[in-house]
Amino acid sequence: MTLSTLFIAVLMGTVVSYYIGRGRSHSIAKPVGGVRNLATLPSYYATLMSLWALLPALLLVFLWLVMDGSIISGLVRSELPLEAKQLNPDSLGLLMNQIGNLAEGVGTLDALGAEYKPAVDRLIHLNSISATAMPVLVMLVMLIGMILGFRTIKADNNARYAVERVFNAVLFISSSIAVLTTFGIIFSVLFESINFFQKVPFMDFVFGTHWSPQIALRADQVGASGSFGVIPLIVGTLLISLIALTIAVPVGLMSAIYLAEYASRRVRGVIKPALEILAGIPTVVYGFFAALTVAPAIREYGDGLRDWGAENGIGWLATLNVSSESALAAGLVMGIMIIPFVSSLSDDVINAVPQSLRDGSFGLGATKSETIKKVIFPAALPGIVGGVLLAASRAIGETMIVVMAAGLAANLTVNPLEAVTTVTVQIVTLLVGDQEFDSAKTLAAFALGLFLFVITLALNIIALRVVKKYREQYD
Amino acid sequence: MNDKATRLAQTLKRRHAAERRFQWYGRLSVAFGVACVLFLFTDIISKGYGAFTQTYIDIEVTFDYETLGLTPDSTETDVKAASFNSLFRNTVRAQYPEVTDRRKQRTLYGLYTTDAPIMLRDMVLRDPSVLGTTQQLTIVADDDIDTYYKHSFGQDLGEGGVIGRVNPQQIALVQQLHDQGRIHKKFNTILFTNGDSRDPELAGIKGAIIGSLLTLLVTLMLSFPIAVATAIYLEEFAPKNRLTEFIEVNINNLAAVPSVIFGLLGLAIFINFFGLPRSVPLVGGLVLTLMTLPTIIISSRASIKAVPPSIREAALGMGASKVQMVMHHVLPLAMPGMLTGTIIGMAQALGETAPLLMIGMVAFIVETPAAITDAATVLPVQIYLWADSPERAFVEKTSAAIMILLAFLIFMNSTAVWLRKRLERRW
Amino acid sequence: MAENSKQTMNDTYETTGIPLLKDSKLSVRNVDVFYGDKQAIFDVNLDIGKNQVISMIGPSGCGKSTFLRCLNRMNDTIDICNVTGEIKLEDQNIYDRSIDVVELRARVGMVFQKPNPFPKSIYENVAYGARIHGLTDNKLELDELVESSLKRCGLWKEVKERLLEPATGLSGGQQQRLCIARAIAVNPEVILMDEPCSALDPIATATVEELIHELSQNFTICIVTHSMQQAARVSQRTAYFHLGKLIEVNDTSVVFTNPKHQLTEEYITGRIG
Missing domain, CATH: 1.10.3720.10 (MetI-like)
Structure with a gap:
């Protein structure tokens, strides 16, 4: 029985329980003078009974799926030949993997050695027991649940209370998922980062100016040759983000001002959604655009300038060299991506400035631009600063554009025409492909992730504070 | 009072100019944003519209028992092991008896997708009765040929007679196929019916x-x-x-x-x-x-x-x-x-x-x-x-x-x- | 209803009382105001005398604020608002194409219902108009202007120690007086006041009313108010608006003691309101 058929069976059982429960409540209602003399509506009794059938069974399936693998492999491991038990954890893991593969019929026993035949057989046997036992036990638990649920259907028992308690509990559990996610992020990133800092000293990571993680052909070489100085990545990230913000902030802000203060309703109705299209385009599309259209165009233009400089004897132009993965291309396209983000946040804060301030300024004879520059902009400034911080956090965390259009080489430079790499690019490159999970290389990605998380979180918290303060000012 | 009026009059021109300038900054910003949207879409559409058609080449294939090393009693396993590669190559070669140079012959095979022999094999597997018969087939063209035929066919030869990634020999062959009416473009269904592939002409989404x-x-x-x-x-x-x-x-x-x-x-x-x-x-x-x-x-x-x-x-x-x-x-x-x-x-x-x-x-x-x-x-x-x-x-x-x-x-x-x-x- | 000697309202109407003057600062002729398709003001004719205080009263929604906002073209900021007719400021039609609203509003200032100081310092608030219009040549002149404006509004003593603190920290009455100081710092000829005391407590109201009285020596003031007592206290003339029509204009004492129009009387006696 596959998992999906089991799920369907459990769901059907739940539905059946509902109808049984409803029937039962109607039948107990008869002797006491009809449904109105029950403590609550039949549908509540029915719901309660179906919950009794569903929840314990679901819980069992979940626990089984989580525990099953580790219990079985623990049992198999305890029966391995003695010399296998003394292997180091990595080799033992590999061995268990091979045994697992054999149990699924992949590969032959020759590679492993005949002494592992019992282990393979044992694994097959345990797996088959687990596979048969689970549906049986789950259905049994469900049946018991149905019986218990059936017995709760009494005229004087108000099933609504129980149902609503379950309802409340489900709501609470759902809302705690957001918190669990945060903890999940913190723990997973923190845990692996601590592992990483046991291999690479923290100070080398934070203050190192050289990044080349391509190391360790063998496990015992870890940390011997690769260097993990994060400074070039930070400089690269900041460079690209800065280029992006230099484009997005003025353009986004001015568009927002123009649309909010000058444009007629009709123009605004057309232009605003058109700009919002930019926000809906997936980042991978921007990445493609940056890598295949913008970067070559910039390079071509740069080369043209160089030739022109050489012909006309302009020395500094003649040495101009534009990388095909220039930071400028990635930053430019990222800037385009962030425009709607900046403009919609600015739009919000500009509209939050009360009309009375505009009236006050117009009433004194100020022109529109004077009112905007001298009254609205200063009044909206905190909100705009908050928006820019959020945009900065976006830019720093943006991944696909830089993965596709920025380089891999960690150059420590602030020249926008050269290739730089960023924190996110390195996270992706270090983790894509099959790596062993505990080499310094993969762990470095989590350390970078921790760094990224802390920075963006800090920016967000500050930004949200600033924006909130600003809102309160006018509420 | 008069003093105020003159002072005001002096500033007005400058202030209205600043106002107009400011409005233009706004208009330019909006225009830049809209231009980005338009440019992005035009760029992608102009790059991608070609992928919705695909070039095919007609070819007559005789599923010859002898070349394949099969007999009418051959099993499925035999068919799988049979050399459809040689069948395909022989067929293509036979159409151009004048080409004897090995490298040029390879160019001939390269007009078609590299998966052409596998397609022939799958055809036999689906319907063994084609064995021994001669079939009119339409086979997907190779990606370079496809790109050339869709976008550059009929244009003047570039420098050194090379356009994109096709050489003069290929261009001549395509011209010949075109004259024979054997090469044509169709709506690209492969894009929607295939999974990923290393060969662009066979890759789908x-x-x-x-x-x-x-x-x-x-x-x-x-x-x-x-x-x-x-x-x-x-x-x-x-x-x-x-x-x-x-x-x-x-x-x-x-x-x-x-x-x-x-x-x-x-x-x-x-x-x-x-x-x-x-x-x-x-x-x-x-x-x-x-x-x-x-x-x-x-x-x-x-x-x-x-x-x-x-x-x-x-x-x-x-x-x-x-x-x-x-x-x-x-x-x-x-x-x-x-x-x-x-x-x-x-x-x-x-x-x-x-x-x-x-x-x-x-x-x-x-x-x-x-x-x-x-x-x-x-x-x-x-x-x-x-x-x-x-x-x-x-x-x-x-x-x-x-x-x-x-x-x-x-x-x-x-x-x-x-x-x-x-x-x-x-x- | 008993036979009444007083006029009743018709579709075509004539303003009762004395709407027109010989020597006027602002003269309004045949003004209609539309919001989209909806007409808000119907054919208003009115003269406003120089260095006079005129108050506009009437039930809420009668168009008195809309009318006031026509006088310095503040209605321009509302897209769908359309004004027809003629409003002359000393022989110049302010709706003429050649008129620059910036210049107009420097001559016809406005004070609003709710105090609306800019979120800047007290000093900057008062200096704002002079700065944008370039009315002073140096910091010293500007300081003087700020001081004199605040003094004329009786605010100087209260704020001279904290000129650089944010204006939003002042009390409601102080804020409104600051807004008046801000308006007179530009030295306008006319000041429009749109219910300037409605957001203030009685004591602050009294101070502002006193201020209006003093300012009337040098400025022409139009004040919209919903308080008849206030109109009686501060203005020489009173105009009564009803459903977008100017019903009656006369000396304040006449309007309040001996209204000529039935609607005016009903309003004064509290039967409409």
């Missing part, structure tokens, strides 16, 4: 689309109920205390966590800790669920907030319990807003790439996934993979895949807008 759908399905099934439940809890049931405030702050912050971090979470928790398989829509869906939850929760809360308190009071005043009040009145009224938020969240999930790279959905997968536990890739990751491929013909395919992705997204977003306009009530 069916696998990626199904992968995306499965991933979105998981995301939808999980994120919608969880988000709605969370929104209801926070708006209607949660006591105003530290814990609730903490949850709210958490949700707001999660909304701004870079997506790549969610990839790290998925890798560490779902794959490493729970031991779920890599590259599968189940894990992709789980990661995207966590990622889209804040978006949907925030918009669901907004639409619950928009339900006026008078309706709640009316329900409670009738003696409804709080749960009944929520289920019977608040939830139905807030549903359009929640659905809109969900569609927008799904659109966001559909376009997401980075976290899926982390959990291994970048594998090269030819098969179309059939279940949420099959290895799969998704549309944006497919775009990323193709964009990275060295073959020129993949640029066209990538752009086409982007057009399809954008079409899905535009459809979803306009549905959301329509839904909002249509169903959302103004109080």
Whole structure:
């Protein structure tokens, strides 16, 4: 029985329980003078009974799926030949993997050695027991649940209370998922980062100016040759983000001002959604655009300038060299991506400035631009600063554009025409492909992730504070 | 008084000029944004429209028993082992008896897709009766030939007689095929019916689309109920205390966590800790669920907030319990807003790439996934993979895949807008 | 209803009382105001005398604020608002194409219902108009202007120690007086006041009313108010608006003691309101 058929069976059982429960409540209602003399509506009794059938069974399936693998492999491991038990954890893991593969019929026993035949057989046997036992036990638990649920259907028992308690509990559990996610992020990133800092000293990571993680052909070489100085990545990230913000902030802000203060309703109705299209385009599309259209165009233009400089004897132009993965291309396209983000946040804060301030300024004879520059902009400034911080956090965390259009080489430079790499690019490159999970290389990605998380979180918290303060000012 | 009037008059010209300048900055900014949208779309459409047609070449193939080393009694295993490669090469060679040079002969084979022999074999496997007969077949052209025939055929020869990646011999051959009426363009169904391939002419996005759908399905099934439940809890049931405030702050912050971090979470928790398989829509869906939850929760809360308190009071005043009040009145009224938020969240999930790279959905997968536990890739990751491929013909395919992705997204977003306009009530 | 000697309202109407003067600062002729398709003001004819205080009264929604905002073209900021007719400021039609609203508003200042100081310092608020219009040559002149404006509004003593603190920290009455100081710092010829005391407590109201009285020595003031007592206290003339029509204009004492029009009387006696 596959998992999906089991799920369907459990769901059907739940539905059946509902109808049984409803029937039962109607039948107990008869002797006491009809449904109105029950403590609550039949549908509540029915719901309660179906919950009794569903929840314990679901819980069992979940626990089984989580525990099953580790219990079985623990049992198999305890029966391995003695010399296998003394292997180091990595080799033992590999061995268990091979045994697992054999149990699924992949590969032959020759590679492993005949002494592992019992282990393979044992694994097959345990797996088959687990596979048969689970549906049986789950259905049994469900049946018991149905019986218990059936017995709760009494005229004087108000099933609504129980149902609503379950309802409340489900709501609470759902809302705690957001918190669990945060903890999940913190723990997973923190845990692996601590592992990483046991291999690479923290100070080398934070203050190192050289990044080349391509190391360790063998496990015992870890940390011997690769260097993990994060400074070039930070400089690269900041460079690209800065280029992006230099484009997005003025353009986004001015568009927002123009649309909010000058444009007629009709123009605004057309232009605003058109700009919002930019926000809906997936980042991978921007990445493609940056890598295949913008970067070559910039390079071509740069080369043209160089030739022109050489012909006309302009020395500094003649040495101009534009990388095909220039930071400028990635930053430019990222800037385009962030425009709607900046403009919609600015739009919000500009509209939050009360009309009375505009009236006050117009009433004194100020022109529109004077009112905007001298009254609205200063009044909206905190909100705009908050928006820019959020945009900065976006830019720093943006991944696909830089993965596709920025380089891999960690150059420590602030020249926008050269290739730089960023924190996110390195996270992706270090983790894509099959790596062993505990080499310094993969762990470095989590350390970078921790760094990224802390920075963006800090920016967000500050930004949200600033924006909130600003809102309160006018509420 | 007069002093004031003169002073005013002096400044007016400058001030009105500043006003006009300022307006122009605004207009230019808006124009820049709109120009970016237009340029992006034109660029992608002009790069990608070609991928919707494909060049085919007609060829007459005799499924000769002798060349294949088969007899009428041969079994399926024999057919699988038979040399369709030589059959195909002999057939092509026979059409150009004048070409004897080995290298030039290789160019002849190269007009067709490298999978041509396998296609012949599959044909026999499907229908063994073709053995011994002569068939009129239409075979997909090689990607370079395809690109040339679609975009540069009939143009003046470039420098050294080379256009793109085709040489003069190939150009002459294509001209000959064209004169014979054997080469032609058709609507490219391969793009929609094939999975990924190393050969651009055989690569399609069916696998990626199904992968995306499965991933979105998981995301939808999980994120919608969880988000709605969370929104209801926070708006209607949660006591105003530290814990609730903490949850709210958490949700707001999660909304701004870079997506790549969610990839790290998925890798560490779902794959490493729970031991779920890599590259599968189940894990992709789980990661995207966590990622889209804040978006949907925030918009669901907004639409619950928009339900006026008078309706709640009316329900409670009738003696409804709080749960009944929520289920019977608040939830139905807030549903359009929640659905809109969900569609927008799904659109966001559909376009997401980075976290899926982390959990291994970048594998090269030819098969179309059939279940949420099959290895799969998704549309944006497919775009990323193709964009990275060295073959020129993949640029066209990538752009086409982007057009399809954008079409899905535009459809979803306009549905959301329509839904909002249509169903959302103004109080 | 008993036979009444007083006029009743018709579709075409004539303003009762004395709407027109010989020597006027502002003269309004045949003004109609439309919001989209909806007409808000119907054919108003009115003269406003120099260095006089005229108050506009009437039930809410009668168009008195809309009318006031026509006088310095503040209605321009509302897209769908359309004004026809003629409003002359000393022989110049302010709706003429050649008129620059910036210049106009420097001559016809405005004070609003709710105090709306800019979120800047007290000093900057008062200096704002002079700065944008370039009315002073140096910091010293500007300081003087700020000081004299604040003094004329009786605010100088209260704020001279904290000129650089944010204006939003002042009390409601102080804020409104600051807004008046801000308006007179530009030295306008006319000051329009749109219910300037409605957001203030009685004591602050009294101070502002006193201020209006003093300012009337040098400025022409039009004040919209919903308080008949206020109109009686501060103005020489009173105009009564009803549903967008100017019903009656006369000396304040006449309007309040001996209204000629039935609607005016009903309003004064509290039967409409």
